[in-house]
Amino acid sequence: MGTTQLEAAPEPKYWHLKTVLSDALDSEFAVGEILPNERDLAARFGVARATLRQALEQLELEGRLQRRRGVGTTVAPPRMGVAVASTDQDWPGASGDAWQAVDCTSDEPPTAIAGMLETAPGESVHVLRRTRVSHGQPVAAELLYVPSASVPDLTGIDAPSGAARARAVVRELQRFGLDGQDRAVELGSARADDAKELDRLPGAPVLVVTTRYLSDGVTAAVSVATYRADTCRLTFGDTTGVEIHHTPHTRAS
């Protein structure tokens, strides 16, 4: 027999702290309420501020807290469900979608994008910037790459750039048939420009949704959308509006 391991597993302080805080959030705080500042909290729990911050960071990552410099730490509402794909596949800009065109320029795409678009090296494409707002706050920033070949009838548009041109490009795109979409979701950290759009600090965790729009068997456009990982739950499927009470994750059963 021998090794009866009771496993006196030394749980890290910040991990235990996270559990304690999480329970406190459930029982003693209301959504939107402001927590004591980090220095007070650290003193109250008898740990260094860095340790306390490690716990807060995890809770923010899980969407339980929201921290803003100069303001304080508040209890976050449950993550909002954001529909990424419906059963019926549509071009970007289909009527009633939640995206707002911001700008349109012409630029050389990153190599990874150029590879998906199968454009020649150095070839410029239309680069649309769009943002998505849900429940009154920005949830996603998107860069939509559209090769010139996908919007041949754009010559008549006078606006050389800006939101007006962006809408024109989207309008032209919808004249084509859409064969399908390929999507991928991965974790990333917000670039400086996206972070600004999302009202977060650079490096904030984001869910990066890369979508390839297929028309006539070729990639007609590629979209890279970065969603705030702290506030969003991406939904796929038919009943996008269904309420899921709370993420079962990180909660003890």
Place this chain on the structure above:
Amino acid sequence: MGTTQLEAAPEPKYWHLKTVLSDALDSEFAVGEILPNERDLAARFGVARATLRQALEQLELEGRLQRRRGVGTTVAPPRMGVAVASTDQDWPGASGDAWQAVDCTSDEPPTAIAGMLETAPGESVHVLRRTRVSHGQPVAAELLYVPSASVPDLTGIDAPSGAARARAVVRELQRFGLDGQDRAVELGSARADDAKELDRLPGAPVLVVTTRYLSDGVTAAVSVATYRADTCRLTFGDTTGVEIHHTPHTRAS
């Protein structure tokens, strides 16, 4: 005193450091190569170890690095594409899927799950644990909740628990028609049990995929799958095997 302010950079040190390291990874290191240890790296860049670690953490979050205690920091291969949904919707356990049944118990589900299953409070359901391996390493751990009503013909099965029973439950599930699936993806941190399964530390960032299986208009089962966020890119759509060269994110355009 560290703050050498000759650089007109309001950019945080760790952020700049991350960029420098990222470029170095592209140009000077091969996949799998071991980096110098954190103390040496910090000294080389003239920063405290904590600051260096902040940069490494971000790079690990983005899937560029892999760190293992007692071993070192290695250059991670590009994220692997993991198919989460195909066009044809299937029950879990459909022939040829990548999941491996591990265990099956009967337990009361978390309240959030019970809400989706619309089971009575306190009612026990089958809880299957499955793991998913891709390219030789574990990528996901799943808990599949199946109400007894969804598998009425399970009485003949002798195995009270374990992998054999898990496979039996899955087999019974497939006898029903599948109306559709609802999926949601969100960021979470690995619970201790999932972390062990995924060969990561507790708290590691994971992509939580919650799937609701609909049959005859009711929720026949709910699955909560946690994917390693550092190594996985979740793919949705028809051409799940398509190679996407590199995440365009976090790379300067």
Place this chain on the structure above:
DNA sequence: CAGTGGTCTAGACCACGGT
């Protein structure tokens, strides 16, 4: 065993938001 990353401390200063 030695070396690695993981945790933790007790300070300090900075950047930002609101008053």
Place this chain on the structure above:
DNA sequence: CCGTGGTCTAGACCACTGA
């Protein structure tokens, strides 16, 4: 201006891995 969270330092010890 003050108070907040964000960044940074220079140590220390612990837990794990592999030889």
